[in-house]
Amino acid sequence: MAPSGRASIPEATVARLPLYHRCLLDLRDEGRPTVSSEQLADLAGVNAAKVRKDLSHFGSYGTRGVGYDVAHLLVEIASALNVDRDWPCVIVGAGNLGSALATFAGFTNRGFTVVGVLDVDPAKVGRPLGSLTVRHQDDLAELVAREGVAIGIVAVPPVAAQEAADRLVEVGITSILNFAPTVLDVPDHVQVRDVDLAVELQILAFHEDPSRRVGPTRTAG
Amino acid sequence: MAPSGRASIPEATVARLPLYHRCLLDLRDEGRPTVSSEQLADLAGVNAAKVRKDLSHFGSYGTRGVGYDVAHLLVEIASALNVDRDWPCVIVGAGNLGSALATFAGFTNRGFTVVGVLDVDPAKVGRPLGSLTVRHQDDLAELVAREGVAIGIVAVPPVAAQEAADRLVEVGITSILNFAPTVLDVPDHVQVRDVDLAVELQILAFHEDPSRRVGPTRTAG
DNA sequence: CCTTGTGAAGTAATTCACAGCC
DNA sequence: GGCTGTGAATTACTTCACAAGG
Numbered sequence: 001m002a003p004s005g006r007a008s009i010p011e012a013t014v015a016r017l018p019l020y021h022r023c024l025l026d027l028r029d030e031g032r033p034t035v036s037s038e039q040l041a042d043l044a045g046v047n048a049a050k051v052r053k054d055l056s057h058f059g060s061y062g063t064r065g066v067g068y069d070v071a072h073l074l075v076e077i078a079s080a081l082n083v084d085r086d087w088p089c090v091i092v093g094a095g096n097l098g099s100a101l102a103t104f105a106g107f108t109n110r111g112f113t114v115v116g117v118l119d120v121d122p123a124k125v126g127r128p129l130g131s132l133t134v135r136h137q138d139d140l141a142e143l144v145a146r147e148g149v150a151i152g153i154v155a156v157p158p159v160a161a162q163e164a165a166d167r168l169v170e171v172g173i174t175s176i177l178n179f180a181p182t183v184l185d186v187p188d189h190v191q192v193r194d195v196d197l198a199v200e201l202q203i204l205a206f207h208e209d210p211s212r213r214v215g216p217t218r219t220a221g
Numbered sequence: 222m223a224p225s226g227r228a229s230i231p232e233a234t235v236a237r238l239p240l241y242h243r244c245l246l247d248l249r250d251e252g253r254p255t256v257s258s259e260q261l262a263d264l265a266g267v268n269a270a271k272v273r274k275d276l277s278h279f280g281s282y283g284t285r286g287v288g289y290d291v292a293h294l295l296v297e298i299a300s301a302l303n304v305d306r307d308w309p310c311v312i313v314g315a316g317n318l319g320s321a322l323a324t325f326a327g328f329t330n331r332g333f334t335v336v337g338v339l340d341v342d343p344a345k346v347g348r349p350l351g352s353l354t355v356r357h358q359d360d361l362a363e364l365v366a367r368e369g370v371a372i373g374i375v376a377v378p379p380v381a382a383q384e385a386a387d388r389l390v391e392v393g394i395t396s397i398l399n400f401a402p403t404v405l406d407v408p409d410h411v412q413v414r415d416v417d418l419a420v421e422l423q424i425l426a427f428h429e430d431p432s433r434r435v436g437p438t439r440t441a442g
Numbered sequence: 443c444c445t446t447g448t449g450a451a452g453t454a455a456t457t458c459a460c461a462g463c464c
Numbered sequence: 465g466g467c468t469g470t471g472a473a474t475t476a477c478t479t480c481a482c483a484a485g486g
Contacts, residue, residue: 012455018423022402036467045404048467049457056469064468065464082426089422096321101418103317106379106402110419111426150433151425158327174433175425177418181243181327184264191428193421197322197398198331200414201310202239204372204396205303205332207412212371213396233477270444270479277447285446286486420459 013054017077018110019044020051024074025109036067083111089151090143090173092129092164094119097179098155102131115147120160133212137164141171151175154177158182165192234275236300237346239331240265241272245295245331257288304332309368311394312378313385315340315348315355318400322376324351337367341381360383364391372396379403386413 009017011189023043027035037055041048055062055073058080062068078084089107091098094117102117118137119130127134135143143149152168154161154176168176169190176192178184181199184192230238244264248256258276262269276283276294279301283289299305310328312319315338323338338350339358348355356364364370373389375382375397384400389397390411397413399405402420405413 010455014427015420015424017427018417018420019404021423022417022420023404027335038467043404047457049459050455051469052468053456060469062468063464065466067467080427081423082429082431087422087426087429096324100317100321104418107419107422110423112419112422148433150429151422175429177421177425183240183244184265191425194426195416195418195421196239196243197325197416198328198333199236199243200398200416201240201308201328201333201372202242202302202304202331203236204398204412204414205308206235206238206301208303208308208371208396210303212369214461231477259445268479270481271445271477273445274478281447283446284486285445285484288445 009057013057013221014081016044016046016050016054017081020054021074021077021081021110024070027070029075032070034063034067035070035073037062038133040068070161078111081111085111087112087151088115088147089113089153090115090140090149090168091117091153091155092119092137092140092168093117093154093156093160094121094124094129095157098153099129101153101155102132103183112151114153115149116143116209118143137167140167142171144171149173151177154178154180154184156180230278231435234278235302236271236299237265237267237271237275238302240267240365241275242295242298242302242304242331245291245298248291249295255288256291256294258283261289298331302332306332308333308372309336309370310334310372310374311336311361311364311370311389312338312374312376313340313358313361313389314338314375314381315342315345315350315377316376319374319376320350322374323353327335333372336370337364339364361388365392365394369392373399375401375405377401 015203023040025129037048037051041051061072061076089112091102091114098117116135117132118135118140119125120137124134125136152173154164156164158180161182162184165176165184165186169186178192178194181196186192233398241320244261258269258272262272282293282297286320312323312335319338337356338353339356339361345355346357373394375385377385379401382403383405386397386405386407390407395411399413399415402417407413409421
């Protein structure tokens with residue numbers, strides 16, 4: 001699944017690398033030169049053995065008795081994740097969510113820049129959004145080609161999501177982050193990650209005590 | 222981990238139940254009376270054996286040769302997920318993301334209602350947001366008690382996230398959906414799910430071809 | 443027939459526990 | 465002494481393959 005040229009890293013590890021990356025950014029900003037697997041585990045909310053195993057998959061950069069060099073590890077992880085460069089992204093859908101994502105701080109130092117927000121609604125086209133201006137979806141091909149965009153973010157209503165994905169695939173996008181509660185049908189060479197907020201809440205609800213009080217509690221007279 | 226009174230269901234299955242639930246809602250709306258494991262698997266983007274195994278964990282409701290009764294299965298899954306009722310939720314943080322979440326359609330028929338959006342910024346308090354009005358964070362305890370809220374959504378900047386979580390825990394919230402890129406420190410009886418958009422993008426970037434062209438392609442003169 | 447439900451087999455991920463190195 | 469790196473053990477998850485029921 002991973003592009004050739006890199007040793008294969010388990011998917012479970014890949015999913016945690018961004019977390020370590022985030023923690024290491026914080027450590028670097030605090031000026032910490034090294035970190036032990038135990039400390040990093042605490043920060044990331046996992047256990048130390050897992051951290052060591054995860055990090056061992058792409059070479060051993062730790063020093064026994066000392067720990068890992070924060071700056072070095074950061075470079076290694078960024079490189080493994082392909083975020084030792086900037087990835088331009090486009091957002092399709094300039095509704096509430098799309099707009100929020102477009103102005104979302106916190107992509108920048110983690111490898112991503114939103115280079116365009118598009119919509120089909122003429123009422124939204126031309127509206128300013130942070131440093132960008134909403135563009136018509138017909139500009140997608142030109143924008144993607146010009147900026148070398150590989151990643152698209154789908155933030156349209158569910159009924160329009162497949163159509164949006166088709167357009168993205170058509171113009172050469174190979175990764176899609178999908179916020180619509182829909183399973184997108186895309187070619188094999190295109191990867192999709194879904195973020196469905198209701199799904200997350202339902203998983204929380206599963207673990208909630210079913211007998212939890214609920215609904216307005218009227219103060220009995 | 223799951224509340225007593227229900228057979229233990231593997232975590233991997235729990236994570237897929239919401240997906241099946243969503244697909245079944247669509248099937249019901251289309252008027253489909255039954256669905257086979259194969260069809261449901263297609264809709265959910267998983268394989269049929271997995272669907273059958275997952276569904277077998279909370280009783281066998283299928284009919285051999287026919288499939289599963291859509292309406293019945295929907296009830297069973299909703300019940301297993303604890304969403305055969307409505308869960309009131311509060312959102313802390315009325316910035317771009319919090320506002321988008323507050324007005325987000327698609328919670329309602331999946332078991333959740335946003336009953337309040339709070340912020341500490343006096344400039345935001347009082348602002349209308351859909352059918353709600355932004356309230357001051359000091360109103361949290363009263364709101365949670367009155368509406369019987371068990372689930373809180375953290376949509377504040379990272380630096381304020383732990384503080385927001387502390388407040389939520391303080392007033393009795395037991396589930397937190399955290400959009401801040403921070404590992405929250407909460408008591409054992411409180412569960413947290415993290416949604417970090419940069420993490421999702423980084424996982425996509427990992428699988429992207431590192432040699433992918435990137436950045437503005439200037440038309441050579 | 444078709445489709446479920448499930449043991450058994452296979453695969454992946456986690457955790458243990460300790461040797462080896464600083 | 466402290467901490468990494470890793471085989472081995474464990475646990476969890478997935479997939480196969482088929483018997484049994486409608």
